[in-house]
Amino acid sequence: MRPIDLAREHGLSTQAIRNYDDAGVLPPTARSETGYRRYTPLHAQALRAFLALRGGHRHQRAVEIMRAVNRGDTESVYRLIDAAHIALLAERDTRAEVxxxxxxxxxxxxxxxxxxxxxxxxxxxxxxxxxxxxxxxxxxxxxxxxxxxxxxxxxxxxxxxxxxxxxxxxxxxxxxxxxxxxxxxxxxxxxxxxxxxxxxxxxQDRLSTRSRNLLAGAAQLDTYLTMLDQTEPSAAGER
Structure with missing residues (x-):
């Protein structure tokens, strides 16, 4: 797959795909003999997971989660996700008290x-x-x-x-x-x-929207983690 193939699904530019790749959002990318990046369905799912996570966690935290996933640090992944849910619960309690x-x-x-x-x-x-x-x-x-x-x-x-x-x-x-x-x-x-x-x-509407976004991000991330578990290290790259 080419950068344009990943970009087209989400209405992104090819430069955005390369930026996400360089930022560690995507797993390690193989290159052709001429130096072109070669993406796989695993990369496509990583991008889906990142974009979905961004809706609930915001951009920088979504980047941190994907970087942790791609280096195999699942403990940090779960901590980052748990922290977001704890913060949302605290905000929900604050709103209820008011x-x-x-x-x-x-x-x-x-x-x-x-x-x-x-x-x-x-x-x-x-x-x-x-x-x-x-x-x-x-x-x-x-x-x-x-x-x-x-x-x-x-x-x-x-x-x-x-x-x-x-x-x-x-x-x-x-x-x-x-x-x-x-x-x-x-x-x-x-x-x-x-x-x-x-x-x-x-x-209340904002809290409900963020809760749904967190669920959507978790679903896409779970699919990505499952694909990583099923992918041989040689194919997935260094994690």
Whole structure:
């Protein structure tokens, strides 16, 4: 098989095939007497496996996996794949925690603050908390008050008061401080509860897509590994 034969199946250029070959994505390649690369069905399957892996693992990690396969280091292959699934599970758990926190919020919107920002004591009285609690929330990244230039005192504007009231509700629901901070970060990034709900739906879709991509990559890689096991070393090249 020629580079063009591998490239045509995937709509790639022949230069891309040569680049993947040089990068170690493909198994060692024999050359003709005139120096042309000669590919086999094994190389074609290696390319399918790499392109499928890239969908779930991204480009560089897919390259690392294929290099490990081609040098016979299956332990590294399995570790790289396992790490991707662990990271995806952690992200899935994070998304679930944020969604649960959103659902735990009271349907009653916080009362807007008008006028000047509140001091730490005023906000503490509004929430029925000790000022030290608000300072702890600040160190945990839950609240981000500004400092008054002349005195250095904390000032809590409308957004900060809203965050404090949400944090109080979540804490009353038993959520630990790191999860409260995580939720508020997601809320700020999304731009509000409605936007966050839409963001969570989109996030779930991305997680599902990546899970399917990981499965597709594993299937193609398994086929490649089976072909390698069935190929004589002399035909497969140095692994």
């Amino acid at each position: 969604a649960t926190a959103l659902g735990a919020l009271s349907s009653t919107a916080p009362t807007p603050v008008h006028g000047r920002p509140l001091t730490v004591g005023e906000l503490a009285r509004r929430l029925g908390l000790h000022p030290a609690t608000l300072r702890t929330w600040e160190t945990q990244g839950i609240l981000h008050p500004v400092r008054e230039r002349a005195t250095g005192y904390r000032e809590y504007g409308p957004d900060c008061v809203r965050d404090a009231e949400i944090a109080r509700q979540l804490r009353q629901g038993g959520y630990p401080l790191p999860q409260v901070a995580q939720f508020l970060d997601s809320l700020r990034e999304a731009g509000g509860a409605d936007a966050l709900s839409a963001f969570l739906d989109s996030w």
